[in-house]
Amino acid sequence: MKSKSSAKSAPKRVALVGNPNAGKTTLFNSLTGSKQKIANYPGVTVEQVSAFIEQDGVRAEFIDVPGLYSLDAVSEDEAVAVSVIHDKSIDLIVCVIDGSNLERNLFIYTQICALGRPIMVALTMVDRVEAKGEKLDVEKLSKFLGCKVIPLVGHKEKGIAALRTAIFAELANPTISGPVIDRTEAILPLKDRLNRMGFDLSVEELKAKIQEGEPAFEHYFDQFPELRPDFLLAKEGLERHLDPSARYHWTSKVQKEVISQIKKPRRAVTVTDKLDLILTHRVFGLGIFVLVMYLVFLCIYTFSKPAMDLIQNGFNSLGGVLGNLLQGAPVLRSLVVDGIVGGIGSVLVFLPQILVLFFCIALLEGTGYLARAAFLMDRLLGWCGLNGRAFIPLLSSFACAIPGIMAARVMPDQKSRLATILVAPLMSCSARLPVYMLLIGAFIEPQFGPFWAGFTLFAMHFLGFGLAIPVVFFINKKILKGKRLPFLLELPPYQLPKWKDIFIAMFTRGKVFVTTAGTTILVMSVIIWAAGYFPRYNIPAGTPPEVAAEIQLEHSVLGTFGKGIEPVFRPLGFDWRISTAILSAFPARETVVPSLGILFSLGKDDKKLDEKLSKKLIDAKWPDNKPLFTPWTAVGLMVFFALCAQCFSTLATVRRETNSRKWPWVMFIYMTVFAYVGALIVHLIAMLFGAS
Numbered sequence: 001m002k003s004k005s006s007a008k009s010a011p012k013r014v015a016l017v018g019n020p021n022a023g024k025t026t027l028f029n030s031l032t033g034s035k036q037k038i039a040n041y042p043g044v045t046v047e048q049v050s051a052f053i054e055q056d057g058v059r060a061e062f063i064d065v066p067g068l069y070s071l072d073a074v075s076e077d078e079a080v081a082v083s084v085i086h087d088k089s090i091d092l093i094v095c096v097i098d099g100s101n102l103e104r105n106l107f108i109y110t111q112i113c114a115l116g117r118p119i120m121v122a123l124t125m126v127d128r129v130e131a132k133g134e135k136l137d138v139e140k141l142s143k144f145l146g147c148k149v150i151p152l153v154g155h156k157e158k159g160i161a162a163l164r165t166a167i168f169a170e171l172a173n174p175t176i177s178g179p180v181i182d183r184t185e186a187i188l189p190l191k192d193r194l195n196r197m198g199f200d201l202s203v204e205e206l207k208a209k210i211q212e213g214e215p216a217f218e219h220y221f222d223q224f225p226e227l228r229p230d231f232l233l234a235k236e237g238l239e240r241h242l243d244p245s246a247r248y249h250w251t252s253k254v255q256k257e258v259i260s261q262i263k264k265p266r267r268a269v270t271v272t273d274k275l276d277l278i279l280t281h282r283v284f285g286l287g288i289f290v291l292v293m294y295l296v297f298l299c300i301y302t303f304s305k306p307a308m309d310l311i312q313n314g315f316n317s318l319g320g321v322l323g324n325l326l327q328g329a330p331v332l333r334s335l336v337v338d339g340i341v342g343g344i345g346s347v348l349v350f351l352p353q354i355l356v357l358f359f360c361i362a363l364l365e366g367t368g369y370l371a372r373a374a375f376l377m378d379r380l381l382g383w384c385g386l387n388g389r390a391f392i393p394l395l396s397s398f399a400c401a402i403p404g405i406m407a408a409r410v411m412p413d414q415k416s417r418l419a420t421i422l423v424a425p426l427m428s429c430s431a432r433l434p435v436y437m438l439l440i441g442a443f444i445e446p447q448f449g450p451f452w453a454g455f456t457l458f459a460m461h462f463l464g465f466g467l468a469i470p471v472v473f474f475i476n477k478k479i480l481k482g483k484r485l486p487f488l489l490e491l492p493p494y495q496l497p498k499w500k501d502i503f504i505a506m507f508t509r510g511k512v513f514v515t516t517a518g519t520t521i522l523v524m525s526v527i528i529w530a531a532g533y534f535p536r537y538n539i540p541a542g543t544p545p546e547v548a549a550e551i552q553l554e555h556s557v558l559g560t561f562g563k564g565i566e567p568v569f570r571p572l573g574f575d576w577r578i579s580t581a582i583l584s585a586f587p588a589r590e591t592v593v594p595s596l597g598i599l600f601s602l603g604k605d606d607k608k609l610d611e612k613l614s615k616k617l618i619d620a621k622w623p624d625n626k627p628l629f630t631p632w633t634a635v636g637l638m639v640f641f642a643l644c645a646q647c648f649s650t651l652a653t654v655r656r657e658t659n660s661r662k663w664p665w666v667m668f669i670y671m672t673v674f675a676y677v678g679a680l681i682v683h684l685i686a687m688l689f690g691a692s
């Protein structure tokens with residue numbers, strides 16, 4: 001049989017550890033074919049991730065961990081990495097060291113080495129070393145470090161094969177680390193004395209005896225008081241926690257020894273400094289930041305149109321074909337055409353926008369601009385407790401609150417972390433995008449043109465952010481009384497976008513969006529459809545189909561329920577259909593789109609199948625024949641969705657991250673109140689202007 005013996009033995013475990021932003025995840029993805037998030041700022045990876053690969057019959061588990069600067073963990077993500085380093089079941093530690101920042105990156109290496117674990121080094125960013133006009137002597141470095149060193153250009157996969165081979169070779173025959181900084185010198189005086197007294201002990205033997213802490217050995221020096229000072233010196237020298245200055249001294253010595261300037265730096269290196277003069281400028285920097293954000297929303301609005309139309313037409317034809325096939329079975333036909341195809345289709349048409357949004361965010365994260373944005377915001381808003389460390393989680397919450405809330409793990413201060421978690425969902429995530437796009441496309445753009453359409457989209461995204469400022473201020477002052485920690489975020493060098501990383505970001509999020517459409521939204525659509533279709537009402541023959549559909553819907557379970565809750569939402573200017581759609585969106589916000597779709601088209605004239613949902617909303621009427629939606633109603637509904645906490649997954653994530661039931665409730669209640677009051681204010685303003 002071909003079965004390999006190794007397949008039965010436990011897989012070997014390999015951990016990739018090192019400084020934040022050193023390129024660990026880039027290596028992890030290349031080695032294992034995974035699709036973990038990569039971006040150009042410290043603190044991207046916040047949890048432990050692993051994947052298995054096999055080479056020559058040896059199976060190995062590769063583990064990617066959050067980055068850390070030293071073994072003294074202060075935040076939760078660092079604690080994860082430290083526990084992996086101390087985990088005795090790890091067979092090999094691959095210390096990932098950024099060659100262009102050698103001195104600083106070697107610090108953690110000196111600490112790991114003192115643990116006496118199997119170790120090797122992956123030296124990344126050698127392309128940046130070259131760009132600086134420097135030459136790094138890899139062999140010399142390997143001698144200093146006392147282990148194997150593999151030079152790499154992570155994102156170009158240069159050196160990956162060599163790294164893989166070296167890892168498996170080390171697994172078979174590991175190099176055990178010892179302290180790289182020689183502390184045995186402290187033993188020498190004692191050794192000399194003992195040797196002179198006729199005790200022939202080597203440095204190693206003496207070291208072992210002192211470190212074992214054998215009482216008999218220590219008492220021995222009571223008999224020879226003149227030896228005691230030398231013994232204490234040796235003991236202290238070996239045991240003392242080597243202070244950081246000694247480590248820095250060593251790392252800077254190594255840097256000087258292995259790196260030499262051979263050429264002038266390439267222009268690209270100085271570009272970072274020049275760009276930062278403008279982009280982190282007190283005034284210009286902020287202006288550019290606002291402009292960049294505006295451009296992002298303009299791109300989302302304009303670039304996705306053609307793809308959207310394509311998907312829309314695809315779903316319409318699918319509905320048409322299936323409708324014809326199921327001609328003989330009206331219930332099934334309505335379920336498939338109105339419920340399933342209509343429901344999922346109405347959400348999936350927004351996939352292009354989601355992808356454009358993620359493209360833009362990945363671009364900002366990948367070039368290194370996001371770290372600057374955090375820096376700017378810290379300067380602007382530090383006073384209210386939104387410190388710089390909070391901004392990366394908040395800025396990524398514009399994509400999705402869940403990774404944003406998890407990214408708050410990098411915050412060492414638990415109180416600020418909680419405050420950040422509580423406001424993260426106020427940032428307008430991608431799931432709100434379909435809601436905005438539908439309403440802006442129907443009520444803002446046709447009447448006010450593309451400029452105001454882009455502006456509205458921008459304003460909806462700004463709203464939650466603007467509200468987060470007083471909320472954090474209040475939480476910090478009144479509830480948590482948090483203190484402010486100084487903001488220290490390393491600003492990584494700017495770099496050109498790495499298309500592969502951007503693709504990964506778009507792909508993963510696109511997948512989540514489509515999966516949600518195929519699961520939660522599918523289920524909710526079917527429920528809404530069924531509640532609107534049953535029970536069948538006896539409509540007198542001869543009623544026009546449009547009116548018949550209306551009567552049926554009003555007498556269905558959905559209609560009865562909707563009319564029941566209408567008074568709650570009536571002050572916001574919403575009728576029972578909008579109210580029902582809002583409630584149906586509790587599991588996931590974007591469900592409101594198919595719900596509106598089903599509510600406004602169920603059983604209507606089939607010939608209007610290819611009519612857009614926006615058209616149906618425009619045509620919707622109050623019983624007194626006034627249009628249901630004015631631009632104000634649309635804005636009110638958007639404000640509601642910008643502020644509400646309708647995302648079950650987010651609440652579950654908050655429950656997990658805060659380890660309490662209280663905080664998700666606090667979040668849900670305060671956001672719902674905000675949403676309601678926000679929409680109410682919009683409606684009152686509309687009435688003031690006589691527009692409603």
Ligand SMILES: Nc1nc2c(ncn2[C@@H]2O[C@H](COP(=O)(O)OP(=O)(O)OP(=O)(O)O)[C@@H](O)[C@H]2O)c(=O)[nH]1
Nearest residue numbers: 020021022023024025026043044045067125153154
């Ligand atoms: N020029 C250059 N860039 C690299 C190299 N390896 C990685 N990068 C880039 O460096 C940035 C950081 O890479 P990541 O793999 O996310 O770093 P990480 O160590 O996992 O970072 P954390 O998860 O934050 O600890 C990304 O923008 C990568 O594209 C390299 O060898 N050369």
Ligand SMILES: [Mg+2]
Nearest residue numbers: 024025044045
């Ligand atoms: Mg990472």
